[in-house]
Amino acid sequence: METDWTTLSIDEVVRRLSVDPAAGLSPDEARKRQETAGPNILPSKPPRGILLRLADQFRETLIIILLVATAVSILLREVKDAVAIFAIVFINAVLGAVQEFKAERTLAALKSFSGSIISILRAGVWKRVAPEELVPGDIVTLGEGDKIPADVRWLETQRMAVDEAILTGESEPVKKDASFVGQPGLSPGDQRNMGFRGTNIISGKGTAVVVETGRRTHLGRIAEMMVEMEEEPTPLQRELLRLGRQISYAILGIVAALLVIGLFQHRPFLQMFMVSVSLAVAAIPEGLPAVITILLAVGVQKMAARNAIVRRLSAVEALGATTIICTDKTGTLTENRMELVKVGLADGLREGDFSVARSEIAHILRVAVLASEVRTTDRGYFGDPLDVAIRRLADKLEFPAERWLKEAVRAGEIPFDSHRKRVSFLYREDGGFFLAVKGAAEEILAKSRRYALAGKEGEMTDAKRQELLGIQVELAREGLRVLGVAQRRFAEELPQEQWEDDLTFLGFIAFLDPLREGVKEAVDLSIQAGMRPMMVTGDYVWTARKIARDLGIPADDDAVYQGTDLSHRDAFASLEWDRAAVFSRVTPEHKMEIVRNLKRKGEIVAMTGDGVNDAPALKMADIGISMGLRGTEVAREASDLVLLDDSFSTIVAAIEEGRRVFDNIRKATYYLLSCNLSEVLTVAVPILLRMPLPLTALQLLWINLITDGFPALALGMEPPSEGLMSRKPRAAGEGILTGRLWRSMVLDGLLMGIAALSVFIWALHHPSGAYAEDEARTMAFAVLVLSQLVQAFVISLRSRSSWRQALANRTLVAALALSALLQFSILLTPAGRDFFSLARLSAAELDSIILAGLIPAYRFIVEQGVRKATIRRRAARQ
Incomplete structure (x- = not known):
């Protein structure tokens, strides 16, 4: 049965949780409770296993059609081709599943990062831990800006308001009161003594005891109902999905037209059907969104490594x-590593060893210490860097800061906020009250009616205020961070809104924060x-x-x-x-x-x-x-x-990484689309010209296997292009491929297709009649694979100033070497040739293949020559 914590008094809550609010849990007890309750994490959708992802690969319509076609082939006793096609489809599916699985694991690991640290009391010592380590019974302190990390019962609150819209839908912040004891059945929004995981503290601060963690929290129960929600695709992913659909429709239209034309030409139905479906599988960039997701995930990982x-x-x-x-x-x-270097009193500045006017320095530092909140933890002082700097200077000057704090009895506080720009702490002292205030210098001066110097007070005239502001300006012009310090004494308790009405200004404290x-x-x-x-x-x-x-x-x-x-x-x-x-x-x-x-x-x-x-x-x-x-x-x-x-340096590093990722996504997209275009052209033209088919279904799927996945991903791992951070940012809304890149990509695709077709037609119509159809097909197949692998290297080379730099991308070199090795394994071995219906090639034929397959390199060389000539002409004109 669940405990209705809001109905219990503070004493009853800590009794049931067996915890001393002044000491917290012992490390051993906390360890035992975590073993029982588990980590303080919300329920999440379990990752899809590798086998489920593998099954997903076979749900694509084209893959299903292809598998049906292979089954028909077996029935027609075309067993060898059917088995080969299924083997390649299966290998492709395994690679796709592994890539998706790795991408999801990378993103899941990054999503688990919370970045927050909670201050908890363990064995009488305040420690800083990740929220995941919290257990029921932990004593925590939380303040403005914190997200409550578990369901808690407040033990003490100061001017606390919490935004609970995530649970209640109400936009009005809820004021919290530790002394409140609720009735049974209250809704979360009415439980003023409770804090709920995921809600945000808008103002104030408080101390609380953790009562529920993980899936037992209110948010945890909601999260269990939300685990099936899908994440929205990014704008880039949406653009690629749209682009992929458009290209898919175009290719499906072309393939359907080719199938109909082939059938009108009385080509064998099964042959045309298998080639058509295989061309669609090979040419449609269905894997592009997955590749992009992987590249984005890798970019995220690299950014994480750079903080x-x-x-x-x-x-x-x-x-x-x-x-x-x-x-x-x-x-x-x-650096936000503050050092208190100067003190400005009513008669001027003090710095260095502060030996002059030591009593005045001691007094202003005492008030500044009392107006600060610093915890002594197992790792030293913890708190706002300015407060820590004040405490360190007091220690350095051997002032009794610990004694000041122990002797002071705190009676209230007005926390800092971005509008007031100051903080005030009220103490009981000498039968009355003492207020310690520090904050933005102009705010403190505006609230001060008097100033103090050498134990005496003077009236804060307009002239004196301007004089003091001049000291502030002098300090600020040196690049120092300046705070004002003030105090007030009053005999009887006043309403909080009147505390700061009649302050006495003590001086400035100035901090150096190096670049x-x-x-x-x-x-x-x-x-x-x-x-x-x-x-x-x-x-x-x-x-x-x-x-x-x-x-x-x-x-x-x-x-x-x-x-x-x-x-x-x-x-x-x-x-x-x-x-x-x-x-x-x-x-x-x-x-x-x-x-x-x-x-x-x-x-x-x-x-x-x-x-x-x-x-x-x-x-x-x-x-x-x-x-x-x-x-x-x-x-x-x-x-x-x-x-x-x-650090600002990390922002610039992240921007550089963002540019690199986009550049590489552009390279991978350019590569895949140009290769797919070359495949469509190579198959389409012979059908239109009533020539024999230059590629079989099995050969098309093999090309898709060795040239699509490995090189495209390797291009996505490219190091930053030369001059990446010397270029202007890309225009907002600029697509993956600009008009110029589209034209260039189409030209590359046409050239690779023309190279393969030229060899095929040349071999078929050679005057000597020395080449059979299988040999012509083998040559076209080899040229197409070689040109696509060369294309990947050329795309990398375009962003480099030398071949050596392009070779520095070991991932790309390894991917191309693997693809080339696989290609040679089927071209040069009898088993490979027999499996893929390939002919044995002579040395002269291999020379022809290399000559034609280097077509992307020829284009690059011509392009570079034209560019250099243009630069020389422009230089000559100038």
């Missing part, structure tokens, strides 16, 4: 077309690649401008905007978007407007974000990029890409 986790396959496609990267500053361009290693080079590379890096930050304009200039991002006055410039939506229409490079002091609403306006201009926008309120902008961007280290779970859920190291 970029793709959450949606469509992001791989969009990355290659990105024109603008809207990036945060802190932690993305800089990340390699980011300058990454910014240069993005500009070289035709993209525009745009800094979008909540920091001060002077700091943002300094960092931008250090990185080589244009930061002239007409390229830099502040949040105050964007107070009205109409203000965005008047911006010089072609020059805009830095946006400072922006809010999440500003981010959305920036994305919206850039997209209206036709830009493909990548936007970074880490907070709850960044989620709408991440959703709106073409590529939403969240932070794996400091991002909230809400931001990750809204994003297409998660950066494991939060």
